[in-house]
Amino acid sequence: MISLDDAFRKFRSRLELNENEKKNAIARHTEVREHINSKFKVDRDFLTGSYARYTKTKPLKDVDIFFELADSERGYRDKAPSEVIDAFYTALVEKYGHEKVSKQSRSLNVDFGVDVDSDDNTHYRILSVDVIPAFRAGDDYEIPDTASGAWIKTNPEKHATKATAANKAYSGEWKGIVRMLKYWNNNPKHGEKPVKPSFLLEVMALDCLHGGWGGRFDYEFQGLFATLATRIHDTWPDPAGLGPPVSDSMDAARKARAKTLLEAAAREVTLAINLARQGKNGQALDAWRTLFGPKFPKS
Template sequence: MLTVDDAFRKFKSRLELNDREQANASARQNEVRDYLDTKFKIETSFLTGSYKRHTKTKPLKDIDIFFVLKDAERHYRDKAPSVVIQDFCDALVAKYGKDAARKQSRSVNVDFGVFVDAEDNTDYRILSVDVVPAFAKGQDYEIPDTDSGTWIKTNPKIHAEKATAAHQAFSNEWKGLVRMVKYWNNNPKHGADKPVKPSFLIEVMALECLHGGWQGRFDREIQALFATLADRIFDTWPEPAGLGPAISNGMDNARKQRARELLTAASRDASLAINHERQGRHGDALAGWRALFGKKFPLS
């Protein structure tokens, strides 16, 4: 029978991007970049977000692409953030259709209409990308935030550097653990609303909550992480670069309370699975982890 440790390693592997998914992601994001180059004066564009940091989980969606606009487009900076979001959305609707392009607070989401099967497989295709207009601001960037009606500063490079440092400090297991919790966060059993939103908050919290170094067991690290996330979900979690609004601002107290309850339940379920393993009930342990995480956690 598959051991729990082997199951976790297989689970971690299933959440990593393979060559076919990388190829599809590359083709899709280049397609969007090439098209928008014909619609706006763009200085440069680049991948960012959890895809770039290798903390994106599956099914693969919402790949972030920054579009740094030239000075010729500076007039947008003097207008409400909703203006540039609307214009980018209109341009993307012209190519992909009105049902595919959707305005978000800081980006435009483009859905490629990919079907996700019962096992969370997508035939190695990505579901969507997030298009983020931006202006350079020294070493940082300013992006539109329609929720606040202002332009906010950010620096994806600092985010990536902190994730890399955390990964190395945790024996190169940090990103895998983050992907696992993000996959749990996406589980349909939670309903339409993810427990933790945005999912980037999980990564931000893990920069502090995964500490003390890798102890060699996925099951205990995951159980402890769920418990710590539950305990600290009401804390204020600043944007990692120290530039924009706190990432935790995306959740009000009611959402945080719901997240605490679900994270606490996840920690409890993880403890039960660990106890099954301790008592020699390996099949029950694997079934417990599968029930907690979902379809991609292996039973054999």
């Protein structure tokens, strides 16, 4: 029977992209980038978000593509944020159709219609990408936010720097733990995700995972779930210090629900640890799989 440490390391490996998934992701985001570049003047486009930071979990969806628009497109910056979102929507619908493209408050989502099986496999294909229009603002960027009707500042490069530093401080384990945590968040047993956006979990982990890697995944998650539950009602600023707090996306009711589910997860971890202490390794692995989902191995 697989040891608990080996099970966690296999779990972490299962959440990393293999070569076939990388090829499909490259093909998809290249296709989208080329299309947008044919419709708008773009100074630079690049991958960002959790995919670029290597904190994206599986099934792989919502790969972020950031488009820094040229000065010749700056007329959009003088208009309501909805104008550029509408323009990008029209461009993407031309290629993918109305049923595959949806507007979000700060981006456009393109769904590739990929099915996910009961084991969270997609036959090495990504589900979707998010397209984000932006303008340069000094060393930072401004992106549209239709929810507030304002342009907001952001800097995904600063987000990436913080994630890299956190991973180094945690002996290279931080990003893997975040991927596992996000996978828990995606578990269908919750219905709606407990914490949304999942980026909020990453932001919280920058502060809640501290003190360095202790060498035990089970103890790390026991403490992490308990700490997240205690601090879910805190205000969590944008790590770049630019945009609105990341936690603003969740109202009091959503945070209360998340707290309940995070506390339940902490109890499930304690149960799994106690089963292992009693030598009931098979039952312990079952408990971890129930907690996380089908990608957690039992052998």
